[in-house]
Amino acid sequence: MTVPALLSVEDVAVDLPTPRGNLRAVDHVDLKIAAGRTLGIVGESGCGKTMLSRAILQLLPKKARLSGRVLFDGQDLPRIGAGALRRLRARSLAVVFQDPMTSLNPVLTIGTQLMETLREHLALDHAAARARSIALLAEVGIPAPEQRLKQYPHELSGGMRQRVAIAIALSCEPKLLIADEPTTALDVTIQAQILDLLAREQRRRHMAMILITHDLGIVAGRTDEVAVMYAGRVVERAPTPKLFKRMRMPYTQALLAAIPKLDAPPHAPLPAISGRPPDPTQPLDGCSFSPRCSHAGVRCHREKPVLRDVEEADHHYACFNPLEVAAGLGS
């Protein structure tokens, strides 16, 4: 059963010129997401997850060079031109960023910002836009929505601001919502509420969603599929339950192990990953994770493993010595 992809990222690479030389932020990534599905992209800072989302949204820095194709709803976004892209971003492709204080305009009221979007893109008149704005704010769980229309972003808490940003993102019924670390700036109880809200609206609207985060805990119960990124590449990709139960890439396992667990006794040493990610301006010949990997062999340091489906069609990983599999073959 092949569901046609709503978004298909094909062989996308992003290069950024820096004083220290070329920085390959995204290194030949392939991803697909079907309508109504959720994809989690997980990785640490500098792994390229935000640059990848910007490549999808065509919001890359001016100096960045993009190669590959970004097919959304049958159109190749890097090649459709500014006008078509603008219409598409307005109606079908929405984004929620990490910090709602920087994505909202501080000198305009919440009402102005919401109604501007609705009037511009949906051609609603003032009264209809106002009514729709109030309904949207209520849907995202903002109490007293009518009064909020008159308020400025600084008068709201971080959680409320993020709800407003979500309301604006959802206002034109997008087909795909990209949520880039939407809860990183928020407290844990507010984080849970915002993630619940995103999940509810995603299901209700049958919208596709890409949830970008550094926290494996966030994607575990809330996505259909997960892609783990390291040093600009997707190193493992699988349906979420499979990824957690049969992770093959040592980096994925190390990342999960490094999270302190609530059921672990106090003062238990954490299995830390030694070292740090490689300098993205100095690409390695071998696997980017090999200098930190406890499973790495000679081949891992010399040759770059390709992301492929070894055992099952829906489980991809880029590793010469995958977990368990290697043990099984060795015996």
Next chain:
Amino acid sequence: MMQDVAPVRSSDPLLRVENLVVEYAVGAKTIHAVSDVSLEIARGETLGLVGESGCGKSTLGRAILQLRAPVSGRVVFDGLELTAMRGEALRQMRRRIQLIFQDPIASLNPRRRIGDIVAEPLVIAGHKDETSRQALVSDMLSAVGLDPAIVSGRLPHEFSGGQCQRISIARALVQSPEFIVCDEPVSALDVSIRAQILNLLEEMKARFGLTLLFIAHDLAVVKAVSDRVAVMYLGRLCEVGPSEKLFENPAHPYTALLIEAIPVPDPDVRPAERVTVGEPPSPTAPPSGCRFRTRCVRADRRCSEEIPELREIAPNRHVACHYPLV
């Protein structure tokens, strides 16, 4: 047998905070950052202090260090009342009490070399001998896992966040303090680096016999390093108890809410669709009675009328709730 001054015994707590109140004036309003907080930390113990942003946990940490003057209350360190000290006496005490900040890069002077940054506390304390100062700095940099020969001459921007936090730890340790307030020391770090720094703090604590106050918003991080945990909400302590007991059987509804909100990295644990529990009210106008009552499903009239005292419900377990869960 009777003495004028009670001798300090090793069983006495190293730090005692008594009825501490800290307030800030913001325009015409007053922020009730810390309201009547009392706690003790034993020698060699790590007390975790958790709560959401704005709950007053960092202010409490700073008030303990006398970086923020309290409105009332006492801070007693090793039998000496810090809140009554001024000038040189307080400066001498600061050698024994150090602080590690959240943002490792911003807390290092970008124009100074690493060797000088770590040596600075010694210079300020009047450590004149250059050679022995250098030796102490080198020892401390090695202890935190950095090569002094390589890092001493460099500037902070040449280091990653994790390495800068190692440098901050070296700077905090160079005067052989007894007590360190760690204020969100790993919040700005990536998961893989966070584990390295938590392990390093544990190692340093064992090696130098430190007592720690570990402030963080992440419960799992706090549990990983703490013997006891104190939960704070809107300036007041909700619950204090041994880490394992507190996490297994939270007594305060707020502790339970915090635990439930932690994302679990297991796809079989579907996040429960919560009843919306709202957001913390403003610390300029905290609710009457129990400050958590506006978000608490168990709250009734008594909770709005009567402030729940922090009381012992089991040995070593304290909770400030009229209707505790255990």
